[in-house]
Amino acid sequence: MQQIYEYIDQHWQEAVEDLKRLCRQPSISAQNVGMAEMVPLLVRMMQEYGISTRVLTGPSAGYPLIYGELEGETPITLLFYNHYDVQPPEPLELWTSPPFEPTEYEGNLRARGVSDNKGDIVARLLALKAYQKVHGRPPVSVKFIIEGEEEIGSPNIAAFIDSNQDLLKADACIWECGGVNWRDEPVISLGLKGILCVQLEVRGASKDVHSSMATIVPNPAWRLVWALASLKDVEDNIRIEGFYDKIMPPSRREIDAIDAIPLDEDETKESLGLERFIRDVTGYDYKSRHILEPTCNICGIDSGYIGTGFKTVLPCMASAKLDFRLVPDQRPDDVIAKLRKHLDDHGFSDVVIAPLIEGENPARTSLDSPFVRVVSDAAREVYGLEPVIVPSMAGSGPMYSFTGTLGLPTALIGIMYPGSSPHAPNEHIRLSDFILGSKHVAAVLKRMASV
Numbered sequence: 001m002q003q004i005y006e007y008i009d010q011h012w013q014e015a016v017e018d019l020k021r022l023c024r025q026p027s028i029s030a031q032n033v034g035m036a037e038m039v040p041l042l043v044r045m046m047q048e049y050g051i052s053t054r055v056l057t058g059p060s061a062g063y064p065l066i067y068g069e070l071e072g073e074t075p076i077t078l079l080f081y082n083h084y085d086v087q088p089p090e091p092l093e094l095w096t097s098p099p100f101e102p103t104e105y106e107g108n109l110r111a112r113g114v115s116d117n118k119g120d121i122v123a124r125l126l127a128l129k130a131y132q133k134v135h136g137r138p139p140v141s142v143k144f145i146i147e148g149e150e151e152i153g154s155p156n157i158a159a160f161i162d163s164n165q166d167l168l169k170a171d172a173c174i175w176e177c178g179g180v181n182w183r184d185e186p187v188i189s190l191g192l193k194g195i196l197c198v199q200l201e202v203r204g205a206s207k208d209v210h211s212s213m214a215t216i217v218p219n220p221a222w223r224l225v226w227a228l229a230s231l232k233d234v235e236d237n238i239r240i241e242g243f244y245d246k247i248m249p250p251s252r253r254e255i256d257a258i259d260a261i262p263l264d265e266d267e268t269k270e271s272l273g274l275e276r277f278i279r280d281v282t283g284y285d286y287k288s289r290h291i292l293e294p295t296c297n298i299c300g301i302d303s304g305y306i307g308t309g310f311k312t313v314l315p316c317m318a319s320a321k322l323d324f325r326l327v328p329d330q331r332p333d334d335v336i337a338k339l340r341k342h343l344d345d346h347g348f349s350d351v352v353i354a355p356l357i358e359g360e361n362p363a364r365t366s367l368d369s370p371f372v373r374v375v376s377d378a379a380r381e382v383y384g385l386e387p388v389i390v391p392s393m394a395g396s397g398p399m400y401s402f403t404g405t406l407g408l409p410t411a412l413i414g415i416m417y418p419g420s421s422p423h424a425p426n427e428h429i430r431l432s433d434f435i436l437g438s439k440h441v442a443a444v445l446k447r448m449a450s451v
């Protein structure tokens, strides 16, 4: 391993120059800016790193995916999931340097997409180059799948994976966007929550009417408020019948892992200006609620007049957007059916569940998987610190296609630190994290060969 680490120590600056090349090219999926230019640039770079690469299209229209592979000393295969698209850079005036002019300062590199997640891509490529230069090939085979739609919700990845299961056959998967915590301990996350987004709509009269008519004309805003109130009690329990039925209880190992996660509740309270959390949770309960519990969240409500002054109007429609974060083994389709039944059973059959975006299943890799040992032993070796194992992130992503459809144990690691500001102005990485992240991947490849 020493030779590999030395190679990375001696050559990381060249890789950072390549990372700058990727960051100089905008690739904003939400705005379709630079996407067509990004693909050939990345394909060429992967080929320069010895990866045989091709461009694939999903079953429906959308930005293409980049597939890459490199044969190792054994047929054991590690699959990397990454994306080449980035978030829009606005507001531009808050950037210290232009978002697509990568800038090095004080051991950091600033650019849109450098942490999320072009830096991950290049750190992984550097680890593979080290093996090729030192030993001819990596200890295990690798595959890459790099999509261009992660930042717009990965609408096509599930269908793509469904129809390319043979191509993507592997033994384990490394996800993107991980890193270290504030104490510089490497964090290994093993899951993402699922998500379901719905819009509830209620209609009343055929047009807005004078509020004196409130004696006899039903108000859809009230109907909506009553319907919403039926979904949750003041103790924050979700009241949809059967909502919690499919939730798997945490394993002993997951409980122990959550127990060992450093507590950040005071920092969170302070940064949000909060006196207390829901149910006054603290300590283990605070962590486990955040990691293991599903949510039913009102994202927004719209009805009637909320402009300046007053308008005594009785609105003719009301709507609310809700999102549900789901945990294993809840399913978006099942939750939506239960929501429909709940509304009907409570006298709200007039509340319409309006067109939705595609939901995502929750994904979680068991702590019993030998791959978790591989990734955490590798982290301990490279970072010299005990890794923090997080059974699931609180956020969502298309991980189920990998854990479920492809059946791969999946770990989320990477080159970020908590100050990286992904999606925000002045996104950056610390170059020291880039080097460690590359070595971590190298160590994972080595250890995978000997499992």
Ligand SMILES: [Zn+2]
Pocket (backbone or CB within 6 Å): 083, 116, 117, 150, 176, 177
């Ligand atoms: Zn990302």
